[in-house]
Amino acid sequence: MKDPNSSAGILTIDMVELARNWQRLKSSLNNADCGAVIKAEAYGLGAGRAIIQLCQAGCKEFFVALIDEGVYLRKVLSDVSLEANIHILGGPMFAGQALEEHNLIPVLNSLEDLALWKRKHPQAPADIHVDTGMARLGLSPSDVVILQKEPQRIKGLNIAYVISHLACSEDSKTTMNADQLKSFRQALTLFPGCKASLANSSGIFLGDKYFFNLARPGAALYGINPTPGKPNPMSQVIKLQGKILQVREVNVPQTVGYGATHQIKEKGRIATVGVGYADGYPRSLSNKGFGFLGGVRVPIVGRVSMDLTTFDVSNVPKQLAHPGALIDLIGPIIPVDDVADAAGTIGYEILTSLGHRYQRIYKTSN
Amino acid sequence: MKDPNSSAGILTIDMVELARNWQRLKSSLNNADCGAVIKAEAYGLGAGRAIIQLCQAGCKEFFVALIDEGVYLRKVLSDVSLEANIHILGGPMFAGQALEEHNLIPVLNSLEDLALWKRKHPQAPADIHVDTGMARLGLSPSDVVILQKEPQRIKGLNIAYVISHLACSEDSKTTMNADQLKSFRQALTLFPGCKASLANSSGIFLGDKYFFNLARPGAALYGINPTPGKPNPMSQVIKLQGKILQVREVNVPQTVGYGATHQIKEKGRIATVGVGYADGYPRSLSNKGFGFLGGVRVPIVGRVSMDLTTFDVSNVPKQLAHPGALIDLIGPIIPVDDVADAAGTIGYEILTSLGHRYQRIYKTSN
Numbered sequence: 001m002k003d004p005n006s007s008a009g010i011l012t013i014d015m016v017e018l019a020r021n022w023q024r025l026k027s028s029l030n031n032a033d034c035g036a037v038i039k040a041e042a043y044g045l046g047a048g049r050a051i052i053q054l055c056q057a058g059c060k061e062f063f064v065a066l067i068d069e070g071v072y073l074r075k076v077l078s079d080v081s082l083e084a085n086i087h088i089l090g091g092p093m094f095a096g097q098a099l100e101e102h103n104l105i106p107v108l109n110s111l112e113d114l115a116l117w118k119r120k121h122p123q124a125p126a127d128i129h130v131d132t133g134m135a136r137l138g139l140s141p142s143d144v145v146i147l148q149k150e151p152q153r154i155k156g157l158n159i160a161y162v163i164s165h166l167a168c169s170e171d172s173k174t175t176m177n178a179d180q181l182k183s184f185r186q187a188l189t190l191f192p193g194c195k196a197s198l199a200n201s202s203g204i205f206l207g208d209k210y211f212f213n214l215a216r217p218g219a220a221l222y223g224i225n226p227t228p229g230k231p232n233p234m235s236q237v238i239k240l241q242g243k244i245l246q247v248r249e250v251n252v253p254q255t256v257g258y259g260a261t262h263q264i265k266e267k268g269r270i271a272t273v274g275v276g277y278a279d280g281y282p283r284s285l286s287n288k289g290f291g292f293l294g295g296v297r298v299p300i301v302g303r304v305s306m307d308l309t310t311f312d313v314s315n316v317p318k319q320l321a322h323p324g325a326l327i328d329l330i331g332p333i334i335p336v337d338d339v340a341d342a343a344g345t346i347g348y349e350i351l352t353s354l355g356h357r358y359q360r361i362y363k364t365s366n
Numbered sequence: 367m368k369d370p371n372s373s374a375g376i377l378t379i380d381m382v383e384l385a386r387n388w389q390r391l392k393s394s395l396n397n398a399d400c401g402a403v404i405k406a407e408a409y410g411l412g413a414g415r416a417i418i419q420l421c422q423a424g425c426k427e428f429f430v431a432l433i434d435e436g437v438y439l440r441k442v443l444s445d446v447s448l449e450a451n452i453h454i455l456g457g458p459m460f461a462g463q464a465l466e467e468h469n470l471i472p473v474l475n476s477l478e479d480l481a482l483w484k485r486k487h488p489q490a491p492a493d494i495h496v497d498t499g500m501a502r503l504g505l506s507p508s509d510v511v512i513l514q515k516e517p518q519r520i521k522g523l524n525i526a527y528v529i530s531h532l533a534c535s536e537d538s539k540t541t542m543n544a545d546q547l548k549s550f551r552q553a554l555t556l557f558p559g560c561k562a563s564l565a566n567s568s569g570i571f572l573g574d575k576y577f578f579n580l581a582r583p584g585a586a587l588y589g590i591n592p593t594p595g596k597p598n599p600m601s602q603v604i605k606l607q608g609k610i611l612q613v614r615e616v617n618v619p620q621t622v623g624y625g626a627t628h629q630i631k632e633k634g635r636i637a638t639v640g641v642g643y644a645d646g647y648p649r650s651l652s653n654k655g656f657g658f659l660g661g662v663r664v665p666i667v668g669r670v671s672m673d674l675t676t677f678d679v680s681n682v683p684k685q686l687a688h689p690g691a692l693i694d695l696i697g698p699i700i701p702v703d704d705v706a707d708a709a710g711t712i713g714y715e716i717l718t719s720l721g722h723r724y725q726r727i728y729k730t731s732n
Contacts, residue, residue: 005460006433040644065673067372090640094371110612135622136638137612167626246476246503256501260533272502278406278718283711307431352644
């Protein structure tokens with residue numbers, strides 16, 4: 001529906017690099033399997049495309065947050081005659097018949113979930129989530145004590161994986177990881193012979209103790225650095241470019257944008273790009289973020305507004321800064337983590353906020 | 367497609383209050399007309415629904431940012447046999463034939479735009495945007511000087527409105543507003559007999575000098591306070607509720623969420639809600655935002671994560687804080703401006719970030 005000529009932003013998503021990132025993680029996991037977390041539209045990149053690409057690359061265990069997401073992705077797979085397991089991290093509550101109908105594997109997060117599943121679908125596979133330090137979802141330590149005393153609560157369940165989730169895996173120095181590993185191992189004694197899964201993206205880089213049977217990377221697949229402070233072992237997957245709508249010669253004295261937060265001090269040129277916070281280019285980048293045009297770093301001046309952002313292009317050769325020219329906003333030259341740093345958030349939020357007005361180009365070959 | 371039972375977030379959009387907000391602004395404009403800015407999906411609420419509702423309420427001038435948005439909305443109107451003018455703020459560049467085919471009115475922002483339009487569509491209506499202090503889009507002061515010297519550049523054009531945009535209208539004390547008003551009046555002498563438009567939402571509250579022929583409110587329509595520091599004259603239009611997935615009894619000592627940023631000091635209860643930053647509930651609310659459950663203020667504890675947020679519900683009666691219960695996140699009890707304050711942004715960014723996993727309910731009668 002979008003006319004490429006009239007698009008003010010172009011989002012290129014490199015499906016080859018996505019698959020390559022997955023292979024890279026898989027190859028570092030020894031004999032453990034590598035799943036993929038594709039919740040929230042595969043972190044904003046498009047879950048339908050991602051599940052097909054990764055399934056064809058060999059991935060067989062996919063994780064989403066909500067039942068609706070699982071229902072949609074089961075249909076996507078079935079339309080192209082592919083099969084894979086789809087796990088629902090948010091659990092089975094309020095599911096009606098959807099889990100059964102669409103062959104989805106819920107993560108059981110509480111004693112209530114266990115009881116519900118045992119009553120309704122004792123034969124159907126389910127995961128069990130043991131909380132070891134997030135205090136978000138999963139069986140609490142006191143729940144685990146109850147299970148130790150009352151093993152009939154899990155008897156006869158068809159357990160796919162026992163899982164837990166690391167809270168601080170990107171910080172390889174904290175003792176929290178080892179504490180969570182210890183708690184997880186303790187909990188696993190309740191489930192002899194069951195497969196287990198602990199590591200998220202950064203967890204894969206904490207060593208093979210964290211591998212168990214299955215890793216569940218998300219962020220690293222999409223180019224976020226799983227080893228902050230060290231070189232990023234992953235490839236960038238997205239490139240976001242904003243189109244210049246107008247270039248303006250400016251003279252002192254003048255202010256730019258809402259709230260007049262930027263004062264122009266020297267003669268120069270301002271380029272206005274048709275991408276703003278409604279496109280997920282965060283307002284917190286105002287007077288802080290930057291792009292690249294013709295290899296030159298161009299800082300954001302003034303506030304990012306809803307549909308427009310203004311860049312100082314005074315240092316760019318005049319013939320390169322014209323209406324229609326594209327400024328790189330995210331991509332290999334400005335990794336998503338750098339944009340997130342400038343915006344005061346994490347790459348995850350940058351990706352999941354990517355908007356819907358961009359022309360999206362999916363690159364499927366080199 | 368979304369199963370209401372399985373939705374983890376419910377977004378109710380009150381179309382009656384939207385129309386009422388528009389009427390309220392219109393009635394304060396004396397004889398000037400009241401348009402509506404519905405770019406970026408009507409600030410995230412759904413532009414297709416909004417244009418029909420406001421058109422039926424009497425609005426005839428709609429403003430969007432991009433040509434794609436205009437093309438879509440022309441189709442929406444035509445499907446229900448409604449007519450209205452749709453203006454494209456981003457201008458006519460890169461349009462191909464879309465403007466003509468879909469009867470869209472471009473805003474001409476530069477001398478190049480003027481020349482393009484005069485060459486291609488001299489009879490078709492267009493707006494002219496004079497920049498008076500945003501330095502974002504629009505004819506610059508030096509462009510205006512050129513037009514004074516070379517009036518043939520605008521001769522014969524079918525001008526719908528001459529427009530400008532206020533940079534600091536929400537600050538009634540700054541001299542910037544009067545400066546922009548003065549520059550706008552000066553520029554208007556170039557366009558005798560043409561209709562003019564300056565005021566955005568907050569501009570309407572700066573007095574009738576700012577009315578001209580047409581006001582272009584956006585934010586106020588959607589419940590954002592156009593008079594910060596004074597009581598909000600507008601009604602709230604949206605209500606966002608998050609469903610509790612799990613409630614956890616906690617004991618000292620324990621941390622909550624990613625990065626272990628929240629330390630539990632007392633015995634209490636934590637409720638995990640299935641809404642996170644991938645749904646546009648910003649990560650910057652971590653350990654700062656709050657919701658309401660059963661009339662009780664429940665603070666966010668720990669980091670907002672992608673699909674989940676944890677609230678301290680220790681002060682809520684136990685029978686009210688259970689899986690399936692709804693915590694109010696935005697709405698009449700927590701206006702969008704208050705959520706934005708807690709997140710360190712503006713209501714506009716909260717609204718345009720509203721996600722796509724919610725069950726959306728459009729309320730069309732009282």
